[in-house]
Amino acid sequence: MSPDSRPLIGVPFRTVWEEDDPSRRRKIEPYLRAVEAAGGHPAEISLRLPCEKLVAWAAAFDAIVLPGSPADVDPAWYHAERHPACSESDPYREQTDFALLDCAFAAGKPVLAICYGVQSLNVYLGGSLLQDIPAVLKSDVPHDWTGRSNGAPEPHHDVAIEPGSRLAALASASRARVNSSHHQALDRLGRGLRVVARAPDGVIEAVEFTGDGSAALPTSGPWVLGVQWHPERMWPHESDAHGKEMTGDAFAAAMFREFIAATRKQVVGSR
DSSP: OOTTSSOEEEEEOSOHHHHHOTTTGGGGHHHHHHHHHTTOEEEEEOTTOOHHHHHHHHHHOSEEEEOOOSSOOOGGGGTOOOOTTOOOOOHHHHHHHHHHHHHHHHHTOOEEEETHHHHHHHHHTTOOEESOHHHHOOOOSOOSOTTGGGTOOOOEEEEEEOTTSHHHHHHTSSEEEEEOOOSOEEOSOOTTEEEEEEOTTOOEEEEEEOSSSOSSOOSSSOOEEEESSOHHHHOOOEEOTTSOEEOOOHHHHHHHHHHHHHHHHHHHHTO
16 A cells, blocks of 8 residues: 555556656556546556566555557567567566566456556467457457547447446446557457457457456456556546536546455455
8 A cells, every 4th residue: 555545556657668758758647647536546667677676566566557558569479470560569568567467466456457458468368469450350440549640539439348247337338438549459368358348340348357267257356357448548537627527438437446446455355
């Protein structure tokens, strides 16, 4: 826990080159703000920590948020040849994510994995990735934010949510509309993961950890949720000119608040 009794949430930098460039470090800020608005105490995790120090840091956190990234996980991790459309990989980010996940799973700590983060989680658990959605699927669903550099609005699409899942409870519905900016997706599922949301074209949009890979939700064990979209951008968590909170997307807000609530519960249970 942090000195002010808020759960201490570790958030690794998106890439080592963003960490090294002060003008690009702000890319991690939406994740930090979302954690703070939900009641957690966010802490940046350097991707350049030596192994021993990284392990010590991982043990100190109450939970982990794995953020998005412009990098792609190295296909060598899932024994595949690199597709020409696969972006540059960041071994610093990969080794950091995997060390954090080692600690989180060993200690039963909650994990919220977002975009690149859910892909990293899946590979860590032995799964594989579709290296480029357009190259594999003929789909009209806008997954990648192709016009971002030209000021094009972020694309959105619907997702169908599995009834009875944790995600369905957070959405209070069987469908939701989410933002999207990814060109890769989960393929073969990692150990213990269950698909709980898909896009209209069948692309996996969210997974939950069941512990044993069964269809039923776990009654105990770590709170682990991975989503392919960006809830940190869907929840502005700011105030308007009159001081009234603009909560933005209720589904995104519920996701972060449930994550922090699960972390508090885990911290209390581990004492």
